[in-house]
Amino acid sequence: MKFIVLTRELHTCMLSIKSLSFEYDSYNRFEFPDLQVGKREDLLVLGESGIGKTTLLYLIAGLLKPKTGKILIDDMDITRLSGKQLDGFRGSTIGIVFQRPHFIHALSLGENLALIQYLGKKTADPHRIKRVLDSLGLLSKYHVKPHLLSQGEQQRVAIALAVVNKPKLILADEPTSALDDKNCIKVIELLKSQTGGNNASLIIITHDQRLKSEFNDSVSLAPKMEMLPYS
Amino acid sequence: MNIFLLSLKTIKSKPLSTGLSLILLALGVGLISLLLHVDKHLQAQMNNNIRGIDMVVGAKGSPLQLILSAVFQVDVPTGNIKLSEANALQKNWLVEYGIPLSYGDTYQNFRIVGTTQKYPELYSMKLAKGKLWSKSMEVTIGAAVAEKSGIRIGDTFLGSHGLSEGGHVHENQFYTVTGIFKFSGTVIDQLIVTGLESVWDIHDSHEPDEDHKGGSEAHDSEHLEMVNTIEANQKDDHNHKEEQDHDDQGKSLDGRQITAMLIKFRSPMGMVQLPRMVNENTNMQAALPNYELLKLFSLMGIATTTLSGVAFIVILVSGISVFISLYLSLRERIYEMALLRTYGASRLQLLGMMFQEGLLVALTGFILGLLLSRVGLVAISVLLKSDYHYDFSEFILLSEEVYLLMITLGIGFLASLIPAIHVAKINLSKTLADA
Numbered sequence A: 001m002k003f004i005v006l007t008r009e010l011h012t013c014m015l016s017i018k019s020l021s022f023e024y025d026s027y028n029r030f031e032f033p034d035l036q037v038g039k040r041e042d043l044l045v046l047g048e049s050g051i052g053k054t055t056l057l058y059l060i061a062g063l064l065k066p067k068t069g070k071i072l073i074d075d076m077d078i079t080r081l082s083g084k085q086l087d088g089f090r091g092s093t094i095g096i097v098f099q100r101p102h103f104i105h106a107l108s109l110g111e112n113l114a115l116i117q118y119l120g121k122k123t124a125d126p127h128r129i130k131r132v133l134d135s136l137g138l139l140s141k142y143h144v145k146p147h148l149l150s151q152g153e154q155q156r157v158a159i160a161l162a163v164v165n166k167p168k169l170i171l172a173d174e175p176t177s178a179l180d181d182k183n184c185i186k187v188i189e190l191l192k193s194q195t196g197g198n199n200a201s202l203i204i205i206t207h208d209q210r211l212k213s214e215f216n217d218s219v220s221l222a223p224k225m226e227m228l229p230y231s
Numbered sequence B: 001m002n003i004f005l006l007s008l009k010t011i012k013s014k015p016l017s018t019g020l021s022l023i024l025l026a027l028g029v030g031l032i033s034l035l036l037h038v039d040k041h042l043q044a045q046m047n048n049n050i051r052g053i054d055m056v057v058g059a060k061g062s063p064l065q066l067i068l069s070a071v072f073q074v075d076v077p078t079g080n081i082k083l084s085e086a087n088a089l090q091k092n093w094l095v096e097y098g099i100p101l102s103y104g105d106t107y108q109n110f111r112i113v114g115t116t117q118k119y120p121e122l123y124s125m126k127l128a129k130g131k132l133w134s135k136s137m138e139v140t141i142g143a144a145v146a147e148k149s150g151i152r153i154g155d156t157f158l159g160s161h162g163l164s165e166g167g168h169v170h171e172n173q174f175y176t177v178t179g180i181f182k183f184s185g186t187v188i189d190q191l192i193v194t195g196l197e198s199v200w201d202i203h204d205s206h207e208p209d210e211d212h213k214g215g216s217e218a219h220d221s222e223h224l225e226m227v228n229t230i231e232a233n234q235k236d237d238h239n240h241k242e243e244q245d246h247d248d249q250g251k252s253l254d255g256r257q258i259t260a261m262l263i264k265f266r267s268p269m270g271m272v273q274l275p276r277m278v279n280e281n282t283n284m285q286a287a288l289p290n291y292e293l294l295k296l297f298s299l300m301g302i303a304t305t306t307l308s309g310v311a312f313i314v315i316l317v318s319g320i321s322v323f324i325s326l327y328l329s330l331r332e333r334i335y336e337m338a339l340l341r342t343y344g345a346s347r348l349q350l351l352g353m354m355f356q357e358g359l360l361v362a363l364t365g366f367i368l369g370l371l372l373s374r375v376g377l378v379a380i381s382v383l384l385k386s387d388y389h390y391d392f393s394e395f396i397l398l399s400e401e402v403y404l405l406m407i408t409l410g411i412g413f414l415a416s417l418i419p420a421i422h423v424a425k426i427n428l429s430k431t432l433a434d435a
Helices: A053-061 A083-093 A109-119 A126-135 A151-163 A181-197 A209-214 B003-012 B015-050 B063-070 B083-090 B118-122 B143-149 B196-206 B209-233 B237-252 B269-281 B289-342 B347-385 B399-424 B428-434
Strands: A013-023 A029-032 A035-038 A042-046 A068-073 A094-097 A169-173 A201-206 A218-220 B055-059 B095-107 B110-115 B127-130 B138-141 B156-161 B169-181 B191-195 B260-265 B284-287
Touching (some): A029 A053, A035 A042, A042 A209, A053 A068, A053 A094, A053 A201, A109 A126, A109 A151, A151 A169, A169 A181, B003 B015, B003 B347, B015 B347, B063 B289, B083 B095, B110 B143, B138 B143, B143 B169, B169 B191, B269 B284, B284 B289, B289 B399, B289 B428
Parallel strands (some): A042 A201, A042 A218, B110 B191
Antiparallel strands (some): A013 A068, B055 B260, B095 B110, B127 B169, B138 B191, B156 B169
């Protein structure tokens, strides 16, 4: 499979991808378009299931090693980092909102966030945790175990986990696919306000066409033969 | 929040499986530690008490019973022997010294032992207060006797016949306390020690003399025979002369009886010759405390080894329980682990977390086990104080317990090894995608 190349010229780059490819095996080979996302800019990556969206997200997050190409995050080529350096870089620079929220079951919401601060090598900052929870309307759930919360609350917790370390780049994998229209807009608003508040860049990867209207910039991943317009 | 706290919280979040592992570990460790303490204490106590005693001579019967009654004062005596016979043996050139013991009376369950002043000397007893007995009906009491019965110097009391409570009380025969020994960790702590004469005086006035006389006459010929045997063994003229002296003394004390005599050999030759000589040629029996105790320990050893084996199996099972608990929860936690990695945790941190969980459970179980064993020791101590008069008061950590700690931690480590390997091999993207 080959992907059409879509580029946008931007002045200052938070994320820059060049001639990136990845293969699980010889039948599952992906080539990704070159991308650039500026500082404090948002990008929506649209694509159908099975087209390699999540793979792209994992590559950007450093969870997978690409076969070829470069991934520059804040001018740092993460493909050159060793495993341990990558863990550290990811913890301090990237926040990920997963499709389905998951937490450490043994810990309360506040403790989950404190653990993420610790793993991201940030100094323990209970005020920051409380501020994040407050802005997401979760302050009253500080001592509650996250898996006991409602689904809507859990989705907001997932955002809290991603932003608590003030990462420069926030990646969201299908954050709205399980939500109805009303909650969908709400979550996107929250994501945008959280990233904006932290001067971070947001990349959302989704097949959810509802989000298109919410973003200025979007790219579509598609097989090479099918040309898809981008707005 | 850090990895250690996370391990702690994770353990606490599954109280049932953690509880099971802890109970098993504590039981195993507690049992082994208890065995170690009891074994060590008994051996130390026994070795302390047989020091300076190579052979015990008493009436015929069970040799172990003779040792237990004469040396440790825990069993009933096998019977009486004639003082003259015992004294004759004492004059053998292979005997360095012999200490006559006469017992059978008690006061408040504490045994009254008639002996010579060589007896407290044997255990290097020191006086805490007062002085040793000097005449009939004067006693010096052990530290534990003084503490538990509350009798003090100058107090008088009546002894009762027999080794259990409710025996006949020797009326009008008051003992007077002249001294109290310092605590020594030997059998004397539990004894009321007096001169041989006291015991004789009480029983002379109390028991009809005819029985003694009749008995002693019947033994007279045997007695002479034995003296001859002993003399035959002696080539030294000086000793021979002493033997004559003793004979005179023996006649004046004719009919006097003692319960047993503790004997120390002058040379290892005594070990070869004397026991056989006594057992074959006299009406007495000779028992070797070292030999009898070795037999006793080897018997006890079977029980101890079996119990230790069972306890080790319990510890092993608890290790398996820790392993199963870690391994089963791993399936649901593998996503958590992947999540932690995405938040910046390194492989090493996750490995540390798995090992911490195994080792924390092991360590907690070990500490609980030690507490359990100490509670057991207190229980035994309370139980035995009224029965065997032995104090279990040492709560120190034994060197064997340090090994036990290492074994326990080793099992905790092994239990977390396989789950840790799984965590190390975690495939981040696949795990996250599968969830």
